[in-house]
Amino acid sequence: MSELDTGLTAWRMTSNHNRMIELQADRSPAREGPVEIAYFGSSAFRIASPKGVSVMVDPWRNHPSRRWDWYFHDFPVTEVDIGASTHAHFDHDALHRLDAHVLLDRPIGRYEFADVVIRGIADKHATDSSAALYDFKKIHAAFGGANIEPPDNPRSWDNCLITVETGGLRILHWGDNRHNPPPEVWEALGRIDIALLPVDGSQHVMGFAMVEHIIETLRPHVVIPHHYYIWDVVQRQSTLQSAQPWVDRRRAAEKLDGPRRSYSAADIRHLDRAVHFFGDHVAFDREAWHREGAATAG
Numbered sequence: 001m002s003e004l005d006t007g008l009t010a011w012r013m014t015s016n017h018n019r020m021i022e023l024q025a026d027r028s029p030a031r032e033g034p035v036e037i038a039y040f041g042s043s044a045f046r047i048a049s050p051k052g053v054s055v056m057v058d059p060w061r062n063h064p065s066r067r068w069d070w071y072f073h074d075f076p077v078t079e080v081d082i083g084a085s086t087h088a089h090f091d092h093d094a095l096h097r098l099d100a101h102v103l104l105d106r107p108i109g110r111y112e113f114a115d116v117v118i119r120g121i122a123d124k125h126a127t128d129s130s131a132a133l134y135d136f137k138k139i140h141a142a143f144g145g146a147n148i149e150p151p152d153n154p155r156s157w158d159n160c161l162i163t164v165e166t167g168g169l170r171i172l173h174w175g176d177n178r179h180n181p182p183p184e185v186w187e188a189l190g191r192i193d194i195a196l197l198p199v200d201g202s203q204h205v206m207g208f209a210m211v212e213h214i215i216e217t218l219r220p221h222v223v224i225p226h227h228y229y230i231w232d233v234v235q236r237q238s239t240l241q242s243a244q245p246w247v248d249r250r251r252a253a254e255k256l257d258g259p260r261r262s263y264s265a266a267d268i269r270h271l272d273r274a275v276h277f278f279g280d281h282v283a284f285d286r287e288a289w290h291r292e293g294a295a296t297a298g
Contacts, residue, residue, distance in 0.1 A: 030115035032168035034262040038283035041233045049166035056080040061094035070238040073293030086175025087159040117165040124150040125157040131207025168265035179210035195220040198227035201241030221268040250275040259283035
């Protein structure tokens with residue numbers, strides 16, 4: 001019985017997939033239209049298609065050992081149609097915190113439903129810590145006995161680049177991918193309209209020059225930073241820092257006034273590598289999250 005409470009928790013949900021049955025019966029063609037991107041802190045984004053199909057990428061949790069908490073509490077349980085995770089690190093893989101119809105854990109290949117196409121491209125996690133505050137390769141080698149350098153890295157140091165195509169837009173979630181994948185990966189990515197890239201002042205995932213290399217290679221219309229410190233969501237022991245200094249240096253940067261932004265292909269066509277920054281905004285009730293987390297801990 002001790003094993004009963006482990007693994008995915010969908011069996012405990014009272015919801016069902018009646019909604020998906022209705023959506024799959026809708027034979028109307030996919031069309032261009034507004035696509036909403038909502039930021040949930042860390043690297044978690046919810047993307048909503050013109051037909052209303054929602055995709056959550058990279059919900060987070062604390063490390064399962066509970067000896068290395070990054071967040072004040074685990075990700076709030078959230079209803080979504082499709083959940084996806086780029087890689088098997090605790091700050092990206094909390095699919096069990098989603099009340100979802102479909103889960104795509106480290107997808108490689110193509111998944112299509114209604115007016116959404118999700119593609120996963122297999123590659124590797126960033127391992128160049130030369131710009132970071134500390135040498136995480138040395139830490140993993142010393143305390144975990146793991147060589148995280150590809151090609152012989154353990155599973156958690158793989159990464160799947162995820163593209164979400166809907167409403168005439170191609171949105172890329174970089175996860176924690178390395179900045180210098182081989183040419184065939186760049187070719188597979190193709191045209192990217194909106195790039196969600198990890199950026200923080202500690203240069204934890206990759207250095208600013210590496211981020212710039214990705215931006216200049218992809219040349220997206222819009223860049224949205226993630227994986228940075230938010231004072232009442234992310235704890236200081238994560239070592240993450242704000243992305244604000246990096247944003248301030250960008251020539252075309254806009255600090256958004258809330259946790260959601262709608263995009264259409266026509267509206268962003270004229271933009272060239274514009275930075276849209278959600279700052280400390282998150283698309284959940286953080287006061288309720290703190291209350292519920294405190295009650296659970298108590």
